Amino acid sequence: MARRRAQALFDLVAGFVYSQVLLACVQLRLFDHLAEGPRTLDALAPRLGLDASACLRLLQAAQALSLVEPRGAGRWGLGPLGAVMAGDRAISAMVEHHGALYADLADPVALLRGQARDSHLAAFWPYATTTAPGQLGDADVGAYSELMSASQPLVAEQVLDAVDLRRWRCLMDVGGGQGRFLIEAARRAPALSLRLLDLPAVVERARQQPDWQALGERARVHGADFLRQPLPTGADIVSLVRVVHDHDDEPAQALLRAVHAALPPGGALLLAEPMADTPGAARMGDAYFGFYLLAMRSGRPRSAARLSELLQAAGFQAPREHATRQPLQTRVLMALKPGT
Numbered sequence: 001m002a003r004r005r006a007q008a009l010f011d012l013v014a015g016f017v018y019s020q021v022l023l024a025c026v027q028l029r030l031f032d033h034l035a036e037g038p039r040t041l042d043a044l045a046p047r048l049g050l051d052a053s054a055c056l057r058l059l060q061a062a063q064a065l066s067l068v069e070p071r072g073a074g075r076w077g078l079g080p081l082g083a084v085m086a087g088d089r090a091i092s093a094m095v096e097h098h099g100a101l102y103a104d105l106a107d108p109v110a111l112l113r114g115q116a117r118d119s120h121l122a123a124f125w126p127y128a129t130t131t132a133p134g135q136l137g138d139a140d141v142g143a144y145s146e147l148m149s150a151s152q153p154l155v156a157e158q159v160l161d162a163v164d165l166r167r168w169r170c171l172m173d174v175g176g177g178q179g180r181f182l183i184e185a186a187r188r189a190p191a192l193s194l195r196l197l198d199l200p201a202v203v204e205r206a207r208q209q210p211d212w213q214a215l216g217e218r219a220r221v222h223g224a225d226f227l228r229q230p231l232p233t234g235a236d237i238v239s240l241v242r243v244v245h246d247h248d249d250e251p252a253q254a255l256l257r258a259v260h261a262a263l264p265p266g267g268a269l270l271l272a273e274p275m276a277d278t279p280g281a282a283r284m285g286d287a288y289f290g291f292y293l294l295a296m297r298s299g300r301p302r303s304a305a306r307l308s309e310l311l312q313a314a315g316f317q318a319p320r321e322h323a324t325r326q327p328l329q330t331r332v333l334m335a336l337k338p339g340t
């Protein structure tokens with residue numbers, strides 16, 4: 001038992017280093033190079049811009065983390081985890097933006113005391129701290145919008161496997177980014193009308209995408225600041241996907257009230273995000289997400305029970321949970337506005 005605890009503690013100490021090894025592999029595009037086929041150290045080092053000794057150090061560290069593996073004849077190939085990274089642009093993008101989080105975590109006590117000066121993560125998600133998100137331009141929203149679009153297919157698949165949208169007439173995705181969730185919803189529910197609401201600069205990016213344009217008359221965009229402007233009416237179901245956890249209690253409550261006001265009686269709110277009380281995911285919810293949102297300077301991970309309280313305080317009936325395949329990544333609550 002003592003040995004197991006010592007190992008567990010060592011992993012806590014070293015976890016940050018393992019993360020940096022992964023970040024270096026992604027930043028140097030190591031997995032992309034190895035996806036083309038196994039390579040020798042001499043062939044890899046110049047491609048990564050490293051000398052042979054540094055390249056070997058990285059490969060050995062990455063091998064210990066199952067990211068790469070030796071393949072004989074002095075060649076290196078993808079390891080089991082590196083193969084996952086090489087095949088998934090979304091995961092690489094997700095890892096890469098963690099450079100901002102790691103920089104913010106350099107002094108965790110200052111972060112907890114609210115004394116940290118700059119927040120790299122707050123700069124990455126500028127809507128979280130500005131008082132005028134509606135004024136943000138394309139240069140401010142582009143990086144996070146692309147990251148969200150890259151990771152959205154996994155989320156959309158889980159949410160739309162859990163909830164059948166075919167009984168609804170019009171879905172408005174609030175904070176819907178570049179429209180990826182709606183594009184998938186449109187495919188699964190061919191009669192559904194679609195409304196995308198996000199900041200003006202974000203919906204402008206959505207509008208320019210060919211697969212959004214392909215939706216034609218079915219889909220409309222609405223650029224607005226959902227914390228400072230009323231939401232348009234007309235949809236009978238509203239989704240908030242990975243949105244509520246970005247906001248502290250007061251704005252989150254205001255947003256839920258705004259959604260309630262925009263829905264007709266009998267309308268529904270679909271809330272999907274990772275939640276704090278997920279069995280087996282305490283590390284992810286409370287440790288990782290808790291500190292991520294602290295560094296971002298807005299929002300908190302919430303349990304399904306806490307979200308249910310907020311939803312009912314906003315006027316919704318008690319929500320029902322729809323099980324997803326990977327609750328660690330996304331859980332889904334559906335709440336109805338009472339009918340007349």
Ligand SMILES: C[S@@+](CC[C@H](N)C(=O)[O-])C[C@H]1O[C@@H](n2cnc3c(N)ncnc32)[C@H](O)[C@@H]1O
Nearest residue numbers: 127148152175176177198199225226227241242
């Ligand atoms: C974490 S992202 C989630 C995007 C998308 N729902 C997804 O899951 O890929 C949060 C989204 O909320 C939008 N947002 C944040 N504050 C907003 C505000 N005050 N008004 C309108 N949209 C806002 C952001 O622009 C961003 O697209």
